[in-house]
Amino acid sequence: MASSTASEADALNPGAPLFIYALRQVTEAAALAACKWIGRxxxxxxxxxxxxxxxxxxxRLPFSGTVVIGEGEKDEAPQLAKGLHVGGLSDGPQYDIAVDPVEGTTFLANGQTNAMAVLALAxxxxxFDPGPAFYMEKFAAPAAARxxxxxxxxTARKLRTLSDILGKPVGKLTVFVLEKPRHRRLVEEIHAAGARVALYPAGDVAGAIVAASPDPSIDALMGTGGTPEGIITACAIRALGGAFMGRLDPQLPSEQIAVRDAGLDTRTWLPLEQLVQSSDVLFCATGITTGLLFDGVEKTDNLSRTQTLMISGLTGERQLLTTTRPYAAEATEEAPHA
Structure with a gap:
C-alpha cells in the first residue's frame, strides 16, 4: 500500500513525467464546459x-503555479488573470502557467474548426512576460530549420531556404497564415514565391504545432497572432524540438502606447530559448471542435468523448489521448439556456 501511495504522489508532482496525465484534466474540464456553446x-x-x-x-491539483499568460484585461476574465496563484499548494516548487481556456472563441461561437482548451506549464x-502586448508576429517550422x-x-528567401532544408520544392510548400486583413501582403508574397497558403480565421496554436512537427500538411507558419497563443505555442514547440521565434507586434493604438510605455522592444525577434527558458515544459490541449490537431468533443445521451494532445519536454513524448466518460458525471453542469 505504501508503494502505491508513493507512486500516486510522484504522478502528481509537476517534475514527474506522469504529471501531464493529471494536467490533462484541466483542459478536458474546460473543453467539456465550453462545448455546450458550440454554434450558439x-x-x-x-x-x-x-x-x-x-x-x-x-x-484541485497539488502544485503551486502563477498565471503568467492568462485571460485578464483583453478577455475580461479575472478568474485567470495574470499574477493569479493557482493550485492546491502554497509552498514547494513554483511553476509558470500559460492558459487559454478557449483558443478560437469565434470558432466556438460559429461552430467552426480548431477551437481548443489549452495550457502550458514551466x-x-x-x-517570457510580454506585458501589455496582445499581438506577436511568429514563425514556426520543423526542427531542421532551427x-x-x-x-x-x-518571405521568398525564407521559403527558398526552407525548401532546401526540407528537400521539398517551393511549389509544394504550404504556409499556415491567419486570414486577416493585415496579412494581405504576406499572402501575396508567399504566392509570388510559388508556395501554397493555408488560410484559417483563427487557430495559430494548432497551425504552429503542425508546422513544427514532422507533418507534411503544413511546412511553416507566418504572420501575426495573439501573444498569449505565441507563448503557449513556444512551450509546445520547445518540448517538440521544433523551430519557433516571435516579435512583439502591437496592432491597436492603445496597445502600441502601452507597449511603448512598458519599454518593450518591438523590433527584435525573440528566439525560442528566450521565450521559454527551460525545456522542462508540459503542454496540454483538448479539442472543443475538430481541427488540425484532434477531434472535438462528442456527446451522446450517455457518454462524452474527448481528445487531448499531451507534449512533455521532460521525456520528449507526444501523445494523443482519447477519453470516453459517462455523461452522467456532468449532469450538474449548467445548461446553455440557464
Whole structure:
C-alpha cells in the first residue's frame, strides 16, 4: 500500500513525467464546459464557462503555479488573470502557467474548426512576460530549420531556404497564415514565391504545432497572432524540438502606447530559448471542435468523448489521448439556456 501511495504522489508532482496525465484534466474540464456553446453565437458565455471550469480544475491539483499568460484585461476574465496563484499548494516548487481556456472563441461561437482548451506549464521564471502586448508576429517550422532562417529575410528567401532544408520544392510548400486583413501582403508574397497558403480565421496554436512537427500538411507558419497563443505555442514547440521565434507586434493604438510605455522592444525577434527558458515544459490541449490537431468533443445521451494532445519536454513524448466518460458525471453542469 505504501508503494502505491508513493507512486500516486510522484504522478502528481509537476517534475514527474506522469504529471501531464493529471494536467490533462484541466483542459478536458474546460473543453467539456465550453462545448455546450458550440454554434450558439455567444463566444463570451462559452469562454466564461471554460474559464470557470479550468480555474476549478487547476485549484484541485497539488502544485503551486502563477498565471503568467492568462485571460485578464483583453478577455475580461479575472478568474485567470495574470499574477493569479493557482493550485492546491502554497509552498514547494513554483511553476509558470500559460492558459487559454478557449483558443478560437469565434470558432466556438460559429461552430467552426480548431477551437481548443489549452495550457502550458514551466518552472517559475521560465516564460517570457510580454506585458501589455496582445499581438506577436511568429514563425514556426520543423526542427531542421532551427537557426537556419533569419527573421528579417524577405518571405521568398525564407521559403527558398526552407525548401532546401526540407528537400521539398517551393511549389509544394504550404504556409499556415491567419486570414486577416493585415496579412494581405504576406499572402501575396508567399504566392509570388510559388508556395501554397493555408488560410484559417483563427487557430495559430494548432497551425504552429503542425508546422513544427514532422507533418507534411503544413511546412511553416507566418504572420501575426495573439501573444498569449505565441507563448503557449513556444512551450509546445520547445518540448517538440521544433523551430519557433516571435516579435512583439502591437496592432491597436492603445496597445502600441502601452507597449511603448512598458519599454518593450518591438523590433527584435525573440528566439525560442528566450521565450521559454527551460525545456522542462508540459503542454496540454483538448479539442472543443475538430481541427488540425484532434477531434472535438462528442456527446451522446450517455457518454462524452474527448481528445487531448499531451507534449512533455521532460521525456520528449507526444501523445494523443482519447477519453470516453459517462455523461452522467456532468449532469450538474449548467445548461446553455440557464
Amino acid at each position: 453565437g455567444d463566444k463570451n458565455r462559452g469562454d466564461a464557462a471554460a474559464v470557470d471550469a479550468m480555474r476549478t480544475a487547476l485549484d 518552472p517559475r521564471g521560465a516564460m 537557426g537556419a532562417i533569419e527573421p528579417d529575410w524577405p
